Amino acid sequence: MERPFDSRLRLVYETLEKTKQNFIFNFNQNDKILVWIVGFSVTAISLIISKISNIGENYSMCILKTVLLLLTTSIISGIIYRFSALLFLQKFQSIMFFLEGAFSKEKTMPTETQELKNPNDIHEIYQKIKNDFDHDYSDIIELYNQPQSTESKNYYVDYLKNEYERLAEWAKNEYQYADDYMKSVYKTAFGLSDKQINKLFGKNKDSFYLKLWSWICVISIAICLITFISVIIILAVNYE
Incomplete structure (x- = not known):
């Protein structure tokens, strides 16, 4: 469905x-x-x-x-x-x-992290990363589910949080790089100025x-x- x-x-x-x-x-x-x-x-x-x-x-x-x-x-x-x-x-x-x-x-991948319902729920963070960026951190989940101290579990939660933010920042930079490349190609092909290019690709x-x-x-x-x-x-x- x-x-x-x-x-x-x-x-x-x-x-x-x-x-x-x-x-x-x-x-x-x-x-x-x-x-x-x-x-x-x-x-x-x-x-x-x-x-x-x-x-x-x-x-x-x-x-x-x-x-x-x-x-x-x-x-x-x-x-x-x-x-x-x-x-x-x-x-x-x-x-x-x-x-x-x-x-x-x-x-397409999101360029910003979305608000989590349960910020400390490692399973929710894992699903966000998997759905948005197609990265599998099941090994971290396996380590988290093993008998661990509270400090170790918090470490894995923080690790996935940082990965989630890192991937969002990476996607944002990728989009910016793609936009800059397209603008450069259009400028070269049509001889457009920066003002015309920004207007063409403006939101x-x-x-x-x-x-x-x-x-x-x-x-x-x-x-x-x-x-x-x-x-x-x-x-x-x-x-x-």
Whole structure:
């Protein structure tokens, strides 16, 4: 049977993958609609300005100016949407990368010792070391279980405590070494500065900017759709 903790992490990890796929699908659909609207708006503006068609005979100059203004607004809001969506996707991918790493099935060693329920219970310390770092100190347990003086038993308890702290410190240094190595490789490959590297690997995922670009995307695409629909309604109502 799977541990409840591992089971929940697995379910969340699988949900993240589905969420990512759904998000990309929805974004692509919105993008297709927006490209079509902006393309139509550009074509319509070209026809009105060039006066190739006899559209001026069916609509007054006031109506045409209003339509031009709405079409221009539709195009500008569409461009803003594409730009803000690009920035949103960058932040979104960064956060998804962070979440996928946090909920990954890969088991990693902790970098800090966890609080023990019974600090002097050598069996609990032994299980912590074995589960977290895959080190077997069964020989120490065997020595502890043999007839020993209280002082000797305390020595074995303290020994495993020190080993637990030593292994946690070792794991912490290993992670730091790995981070430094990855940053060095990225700097060499992409010619990034220390500031850019620290921002790329930083723990702060700029959730504020994710929300900001998300709201700009929603508002800009809403304006684009509303202005485009308004143009259709105005042209239909005022046709002579």
